[in-house]
Amino acid sequence: MEIVTDMGAHGAYIWPAYGAFTVIFVGLYWWAASSNAKARKKLEEMERKND
Amino acid sequence: MSIWRYANPAEFMRVSGAVTPFLTVLGLAALVIGVGWGLFFTPTHYEQGESARIIYIHVPSAMLAINTYFLMAVASIIGLVRRHHVSFLIAKSAAPIGAAFTALALITGALWGAPTWGTWWVWDPKLTSVLIMFFFYIGYIGLWGAIEDPDKAGDLSAVLCLVGVVFAIMSRYAVEIFDGRTLHQPASLSLDEEENVSNVYYIPLLISIVGFYGAFLSLLLIRTRTEIRERRLRAMAMRTARS
Numbered sequence: 001m002e003i004v005t006d007m008g009a010h011g012a013y014i015w016p017a018y019g020a021f022t023v024i025f026v027g028l029y030w031w032a033a034s035s036n037a038k039a040r041k042k043l044e045e046m047e048r049k050n051d
Numbered sequence: 052m053s054i055w056r057y058a059n060p061a062e063f064m065r066v067s068g069a070v071t072p073f074l075t076v077l078g079l080a081a082l083v084i085g086v087g088w089g090l091f092f093t094p095t096h097y098e099q100g101e102s103a104r105i106i107y108i109h110v111p112s113a114m115l116a117i118n119t120y121f122l123m124a125v126a127s128i129i130g131l132v133r134r135h136h137v138s139f140l141i142a143k144s145a146a147p148i149g150a151a152f153t154a155l156a157l158i159t160g161a162l163w164g165a166p167t168w169g170t171w172w173v174w175d176p177k178l179t180s181v182l183i184m185f186f187f188y189i190g191y192i193g194l195w196g197a198i199e200d201p202d203k204a205g206d207l208s209a210v211l212c213l214v215g216v217v218f219a220i221m222s223r224y225a226v227e228i229f230d231g232r233t234l235h236q237p238a239s240l241s242l243d244e245e246e247n248v249s250n251v252y253y254i255p256l257l258i259s260i261v262g263f264y265g266a267f268l269s270l271l272l273i274r275t276r277t278e279i280r281e282r283r284l285r286a287m288a289m290r291t292a293r294s
Contacts, residue, residue, distance in 0.1 A: 003091050010101035010166055017162040018090065021108045024155050025082075025266065028148060032273040039280040046287050 058135035060279050067272040074272065078265020085259030093252055105163040107256055111263035113156040113181070119149030119267070120184060120212075120219035123191070127209035137275070139205030140282065142212060143195055144274035148267060150188035157181060168234055176228070177235040180221035187215030201282060 007014045056062050089107030096103035123142040130138035160178065161171040172178065191208050198204035221228070226237050 002094075004093075004095070004101075005091065007101045007104070010104075013102055013162045013166050014090075014104050017105045017108060017159045018086075020155060020158045020162075021086070021112075024151050028151055028270055031147075032270050032277070036273050036277040036280075039277045039284065043280045043284050043287075046284060050287065050291070 055133070055135070058133070058137050060137055060283075063137050064276060064279060067276055071269055071272045071276075074265055075269040078262055078267070078269050080262070081258050081265055082262030085255050085257070085262045088255035089252070089259060093255060096252075099167055102163055102166045103252070105159050106252065107259045109156060109159040109163055110256060111260045112152045112159060114260065115263055115267055116149060116153035116156045116181065116184070117219050117222050119145050119152060120188070120215070120222075123149065123212050124216045124219070127212045130205055131209050136201070136205065136282070137279070139201075139209065140278040141271070141275050142209065143205070144278050145271055146188055146192050146195070148270050148274065150185065150192065152263075152267070153181060153185040153188060157185065173234050175225075175234045177222065177225035177233050180218050180225055184215060184218040184222050187211070187218060191215070201285070 057066060086107050090104050093104065095101055123145050126138045126142040126145070129135060130142065157178075160181075164173075165171050191212055194208045194211055195204050198207060226233050226235055
């Protein structure tokens, strides 16, 4: 199996497409994980206060 | 055992808490393998050249863009009919993820279209339907955010979601409906083996699709868990304010 890294003239289209893919996936996971951690922390604090 | 028991938030939190880490690892592993294989290890396409490598992200993101909308519609109907608020929260959680995949499908489609069709964009029925569906995603997210009462927000957003279903259907079937009058090609994957892309592209594409779906499900569960917690927080804050 040969590894292809030279995309020729089409590299100008391929790399931005994969860049957008990376940015969107990293962004989605970062946003999902950080909002989840924030909500969990707030809820734990609130439950502790109410106990 | 009834499926409706998962509509109970506590049961949903218990099951999703156990499943999410596995889905995340599985989804991301399949994603790296499928996308990496497709990008670096598949041969140059005889007709489209290297630009065909965009297929490994364009096709799965377009599939998810449409199917996420269908999932939101089903969850909205369940929410409206059975009044399970977890259904509304699943639809709410899916919307930003679906919008992100729709944006990715539009961006990668334009980047694939430029070298293949000679244009970034055409007002083709399929492309236009996907763009309108994207606006419905944005409208749905905006409507949820604009209404303070979560029950009212769930109901009204569900109705808006159902209105937009026609564009999800058009996004999926425009090529077949406008037979021969669209620039966009027919689906790359088919149950009919002869219509499929050849095996050398098909296997990494399939792994990539599994990765996208795994990642989508893990993101959806993480977001729904967050929404359930936020709803509980809101209920507790209101109770505290009243007492």
